[in-house]
Amino acid sequence: MKIKEGFILRTICGQHVISGEGSAHVNFSKLVSLNDTAAYLFKGVEGKEFSAETMADLLTAEYDVDRETALKDAATLCDQWLEVGIIE
Numbered sequence: 860m861k862i863k864e865g866f867i868l869r870t871i872c873g874q875h876v877i878s879g880e881g882s883a884h885v886n887f888s889k890l891v892s893l894n895d896t897a898a899y900l901f902k903g904v905e906g907k908e909f910s911a912e913t914m915a916d917l918l919t920a921e922y923d924v925d926r927e928t929a930l931k932d933a934a935t936l937c938d939q940w941l942e943v944g945i946i947e
Contacts, residue, residue, distance in 0.1 A: 861908050866945045868901050911937050
């Protein structure tokens with residue numbers, strides 16, 4: 860997977876949001892709100908090919924979480940990002 864070109868992470872009024880930039884995203888009328896952990900993962904995989912396993916590695920390196928939980932949470936987040944169309 861990879862974050863689609865033109866999607867960027869911003870912090871607005873203390874909230875992390877992903878928005879689309881440029882003419883390719885003119886029909887993307889959403890702001891995707893992220894918690895601190897999801898924003899950390901977005902930054903960690905931005906501009907790279909990644910998988911749920913990659914994200915789980917980032918989680919276990921940064922947080923006190925077991926691999927199984929990290930992988931489950933990463934897979935859920937990937938599914939959500941696929942659903943809203945910010946990754947391919």
